[in-house]
Amino acid sequence: MSDEQELGITESKEYNTGEWYAEVVQKANLANYAPEGMSGFIVTRPRAYELWERIQGHLDSLFKDTGVQNAYFPLFIPESYLEREKDIVEGFDPEVAWVETAGNQELEERLAVRPTSESIITPYISQWVRSHRDLPLRVNQWASVVRWEATETKPFFRTKEFLWQEGHTAHATREDAWAETMRRLDQYEATYEDLLAMPVLRGAKPEHDKFPGADTTTTVEALMPDGKSVQGATSHYLGTSFAEAFDITYTDEDEESQIAHTTSWGLSWRAIGALIMTHSDDQGLVLPPAIAPEQIVVVPIWQADTKEEVLEYAEGITEDLEDAGVRVELDDRDERNPGFKFNEWELKGVPVRMEIGPNEADDGTATLVHRPDGESTEVDREDIAETVESHFDEVYAKLYAAAEENLAQNVREADSRADILGTIGQHGGYVKAPWCGDEDCETEIKDQIAAEIVMVPLDDDEAEIHHDDDCAICGDAAVETAYFAKSY
Amino acid sequence: MSDEQELGITESKEYNTGEWYAEVVQKANLANYAPEGMSGFIVTRPRAYELWERIQGHLDSLFKDTGVQNAYFPLFIPESYLEREKDIVEGFDPEVAWVETAGNQELEERLAVRPTSESIITPYISQWVRSHRDLPLRVNQWASVVRWEATETKPFFRTKEFLWQEGHTAHATREDAWAETMRRLDQYEATYEDLLAMPVLRGAKPEHDKFPGADTTTTVEALMPDGKSVQGATSHYLGTSFAEAFDITYTDEDEESQIAHTTSWGLSWRAIGALIMTHSDDQGLVLPPAIAPEQIVVVPIWQADTKEEVLEYAEGITEDLEDAGVRVELDDRDERNPGFKFNEWELKGVPVRMEIGPNEADDGTATLVHRPDGESTEVDREDIAETVESHFDEVYAKLYAAAEENLAQNVREADSRADILGTIGQHGGYVKAPWCGDEDCETEIKDQIAAEIVMVPLDDDEAEIHHDDDCAICGDAAVETAYFAKSY
Numbered sequence: 020m021s022d023e024q025e026l027g028i029t030e031s032k033e034y035n036t037g038e039w040y041a042e043v044v045q046k047a048n049l050a051n052y053a054p055e056g057m058s059g060f061i062v063t064r065p066r067a068y069e070l071w072e073r074i075q076g077h078l079d080s081l082f083k084d085t086g087v088q089n090a091y092f093p094l095f096i097p098e099s100y101l102e103r104e105k106d107i108v109e110g111f112d113p114e115v116a117w118v119e120t121a122g123n124q125e126l127e128e129r130l131a132v133r134p135t136s137e138s139i140i141t142p143y144i145s146q147w148v149r150s151h152r153d154l155p156l157r158v159n160q161w162a163s164v165v166r167w168e169a170t171e172t173k174p175f176f177r178t179k180e181f182l183w184q185e186g187h188t189a190h191a192t193r194e195d196a197w198a199e200t201m202r203r204l205d206q207y208e209a210t211y212e213d214l215l216a217m218p219v220l221r222g223a224k225p226e227h228d229k230f231p232g233a234d235t236t237t238t239v240e241a242l243m244p245d246g247k248s249v250q251g252a253t254s255h256y257l258g259t260s261f262a263e264a265f266d267i268t269y270t271d272e273d274e275e276s277q278i279a280h281t282t283s284w285g286l287s288w289r290a291i292g293a294l295i296m297t298h299s300d301d302q303g304l305v306l307p308p309a310i311a312p313e314q315i316v317v318v319p320i321w322q323a324d325t326k327e328e329v330l331e332y333a334e335g336i337t338e339d340l341e342d343a344g345v346r347v348e349l350d351d352r353d354e355r356n357p358g359f360k361f362n363e364w365e366l367k368g369v370p371v372r373m374e375i376g377p378n379e380a381d382d383g384t385a386t387l388v389h390r391p392d393g394e395s396t397e398v399d400r401e402d403i404a405e406t407v408e409s410h411f412d413e414v415y416a417k418l419y420a421a422a423e424e425n426l427a428q429n430v431r432e433a434d435s436r437a438d439i440l441g442t443i444g445q446h447g448g449y450v451k452a453p454w455c456g457d458e459d460c461e462t463e464i465k466d467q468i469a470a471e472i473v474m475v476p477l478d479d480d481e482a483e484i485h486h487d488d489d490c491a492i493c494g495d496a497a498v499e500t501a502y503f504a505k506s507y
Numbered sequence: 508m509s510d511e512q513e514l515g516i517t518e519s520k521e522y523n524t525g526e527w528y529a530e531v532v533q534k535a536n537l538a539n540y541a542p543e544g545m546s547g548f549i550v551t552r553p554r555a556y557e558l559w560e561r562i563q564g565h566l567d568s569l570f571k572d573t574g575v576q577n578a579y580f581p582l583f584i585p586e587s588y589l590e591r592e593k594d595i596v597e598g599f600d601p602e603v604a605w606v607e608t609a610g611n612q613e614l615e616e617r618l619a620v621r622p623t624s625e626s627i628i629t630p631y632i633s634q635w636v637r638s639h640r641d642l643p644l645r646v647n648q649w650a651s652v653v654r655w656e657a658t659e660t661k662p663f664f665r666t667k668e669f670l671w672q673e674g675h676t677a678h679a680t681r682e683d684a685w686a687e688t689m690r691r692l693d694q695y696e697a698t699y700e701d702l703l704a705m706p707v708l709r710g711a712k713p714e715h716d717k718f719p720g721a722d723t724t725t726t727v728e729a730l731m732p733d734g735k736s737v738q739g740a741t742s743h744y745l746g747t748s749f750a751e752a753f754d755i756t757y758t759d760e761d762e763e764s765q766i767a768h769t770t771s772w773g774l775s776w777r778a779i780g781a782l783i784m785t786h787s788d789d790q791g792l793v794l795p796p797a798i799a800p801e802q803i804v805v806v807p808i809w810q811a812d813t814k815e816e817v818l819e820y821a822e823g824i825t826e827d828l829e830d831a832g833v834r835v836e837l838d839d840r841d842e843r844n845p846g847f848k849f850n851e852w853e854l855k856g857v858p859v860r861m862e863i864g865p866n867e868a869d870d871g872t873a874t875l876v877h878r879p880d881g882e883s884t885e886v887d888r889e890d891i892a893e894t895v896e897s898h899f900d901e902v903y904a905k906l907y908a909a910a911e912e913n914l915a916q917n918v919r920e921a922d923s924r925a926d927i928l929g930t931i932g933q934h935g936g937y938v939k940a941p942w943c944g945d946e947d948c949e950t951e952i953k954d955q956i957a958a959e960i961v962m963v964p965l966d967d968d969e970a971e972i973h974h975d976d977d978c979a980i981c982g983d984a985a986v987e988t989a990y991f992a993k994s995y
């Protein structure tokens with residue numbers, strides 16, 4: 020793709036994070052902006068779509084191993100269905116795109132392009148559940164949704180259309196539904212950690228910020244390099260509110276009618292944005308090996324008289340790696356010099372580079388260079404696939420450790436309003452403070468510094484909860500530990 | 508799912524194909540109709556979506572092995588983009604759904620919900636192609652599209668929204684683009700044959716029925732049990748018409764600007780409809796083992812005193828099959844008798860049933876029953892996984908042979924207008940006739956019996972082409988062999 024020819028990131032990640040991010044997305048061929056008249060939309064190019072395919076594959080196999088089935092519901096939702104949901108979940112008022120004319124005719128009822136699908140999925144779940152033997156019932160949909168937000172576009176973080184999955188389940192008991200909520204949160208956490216090399220914080224949203232209609236909204240939060248938090252995925256225990264509204268009842272073993280408990284959970288392509296933002300640097304994209312389109316690039320370095328020997332040696336290694344299932348690219352282009360190739364593959368985020376010159380070919384070795392820190396190692400030709408795999412593990416470990424260190428350094432404590440404001444103002448990141456649970460105390464912080472409570476620890480993590488302290492803002496008795504942060 | 512309880516197909520495949528099909532779709536839990544106000548849409552339930560996932564997986568891996576990358580383009584297309592395509596491809600006037608209001612505001616330009624995406628994909632391909640080194644460029648999208656046709660809904664065959672893939676490629680030469688067109692047609696044919704156990708006919712659409720703007724439209728056609736032909740997938744060689752209109756040019760090795768040759772190709776969930784229609788029977792769904800959600804169901808048959816022994820034996824076999832990667836379901840429900848279970852799994856299309864009673868447990872055997880014809884075989888417990896796999900092969904072979912025989916018996920020849928009309932009227936299926944190439948001669952047949960020319964053999968299959976005969980309709984010199992058929 021020829022727009023690769025303008026190589027080189029010019030913006031600084033540290034000083035100009037937003038512009039740097041936009042430049043990486045464009046120059047690493049991840050996305051283009053959509054045509055005029057469609058601001059807020061993006062074209063997801065193959066290299067970014069492949070990241071989404073790997074996230075999808077990873078998560079989908081976790082889902083399927085734990086009883087989830089995929090389905091597909093219509094793209095449109097009749098207005099009356101959305102209205103019905105509004106009645107249940109006060110405050111739910113998505114900014115939607117409407118279809119009023121189709122096939123050259125005005126529709127009797129206008130149709131929303133789905134902003135989320137629970138208002139159409141839940142009535143069908145109600146139809147499909149009759150007996151306790153039908154439970155638990157778990158349905159998931161991978162699709163795009165449209166929310167017509169007017170805010171500035173940031174590819175993968177904020178777009179009017181985005182790709183995501185939404186899971187919806189029904190259960191006989193509260194315990195079973197709660198276990199489901201936690202199971203999905205665990206799977207989101209594992210996906211961030213194992214696939215994306217990103218540590219996350221787990222917690223619940225405060226009462227006033229949970230999903231409308233939910234009993235509990237849980238979240239995984241990831242810290243971005245600019246000190247802001249990203250909500251990485253959410254998992255909701257919905258109690259019986261949706262089941263009551265949509266009549267999801269079942270007959271139990273004694274033939275009595277019972278109301279079901281439901282959950283829902285979702286992860287969007289924002290995960291791609293968080294991934295790019297976390298690991299990449301001023302040379303371009305950085306990717307963990309498990310998700311990288313190419314895991315290793317082999318760059319042969321020759322003069323006219325060594326070309327044949329070096330190339331043959333490089334091809335042999337490439338073949339061995341392919342046979343071992345490694346995603347390897349041999350960059351044998353004649354028209355580019357090695358320095359150009361190094362820069363290009365660094366920009367594209369290939370985790371490990373292998374350099375092969377006549378010395379390596381003669382000695383039966385190869386030089387491996389790690390993308391994140393440029394560390395270079397000479398390795399033996401023998402068992403090359405195993406060696407390369409172990410270097411992938413090292414690169415993963417480096418990326419994870421750096422993100423983990425950044426997170427650990429950016430969770431601070433505060434015990435007064437001034438302290439909260441000052442700490443976030445100076446450092447960003449998370450500030451933990453004892454909190455009375457009252458939204459007004461959050462509002463005071465929000466109004467002054469645009470930080471909010473992104474999570475409180477889950478009840479099962481008792482140690483974190485400030486039962487004995489006073490609220491850092493109002494001085495009343497604290498019942499929670501609030502994590503304040505600026506947020507995407 | 509409780510609606511399974513109304514078991515049993517009541518309509519006849521032979522005498523009432525349409526109603527029989529609708530009943531199979533509903534009772535095998537494949538799809539529901541969408542809510543009121545959304546006629547023409549369906550809810551794709553997990554058992555049908557799993558069929559789509561396997562078709563997608565099969566085809567996607569063929570695509571990726573041959574250089575295709577997936578991408579994702581916006582759901583909406585500005586009206587001016589669609590208009591631009593209309594200019595190129597006279598006659599292209601999809602019935603679209605329009606978004607005119609979004610986020611509580613009227614849009615400056617209305618947006619079409621994509622009826623197909625070439626009008627937005629092609630301009631980006633134009634942006635991405637600069638040099639001959641960027642070619643071939645191959646992009647594919649898996650997504651849903653919306654076409655507001657007013658005709659009656661038939662799940663998977665005819666719905667206002669459907670799932671499909673569309674591939675778009677650009678090439679330096681005509682030869683390369685034509686090879687691509689044939690490569691995709693081959694892959695569609697292989698998917699029908701290998702995965703769906705359906706033989707297809709390959710051919711080209713007549714000049715007057717090709718995709719607007721295309722140089723050549725190729726097709727795979729499948730014969731349905733009611734004697735009608737289904738267009739199973741299409742692959743278009745677009746020549747340079749799209750490249751000219753959208754300015755897809757590249758600089759060649761001599762730095763001269765050249766126009767690219769492009770192709771496009773697509774397959775929709777109509778493949779699911781054709782699959783259901785072809786193999787299923789008056790007992791319900793029939794599926795080839797490669798695509799079936801459950802490939803085999805183990806039904807233990809016990810009395811109170813033999814239950815423990817039989818169940819333990821059945822569990823051991825189930826485990827062996829699972830370990831070998833077989834998709835197996837052990838139906839150990841207490842509340843259902845074996846006869847009920849047999850009927851239910853027949854309805855659901857499980858290709859092989861294993862019956863295990865006390866005799867089998869004592870003798871170290873098992874009874875295998877083939878879904879398509881009820882053939883029953885006693886087999887040894889030893890090497891059970893291998894044995895079961897070979898029975899899968901047998902079931903596949905039976906399904907394929909039956910469909911192949913049906914196809915072979917339903918391609919007939921005719922050499923006069925009366926003969927064409929009479930043969931299609933009496934038998935349905937395909938009627939081959941020498942044809943002059945003039946649309947008027949097709950119109951005569953169409954007007955009288957609603958049959959059309961669904962394909963002509965491809966040029967590379969010279970033997971099929973009637974160069975020496977006269978057109979069966981007008982008597983002028985024939986230049987093609989036309990395959991007339993009624994069509995979905």
Ligand SMILES: [Zn+2]
Nearest residue numbers: 455460490493
């Ligand atoms: Zn307070």
Ligand SMILES: [Zn+2]
Nearest residue numbers: 943948978981
């Ligand atoms: Zn004629």
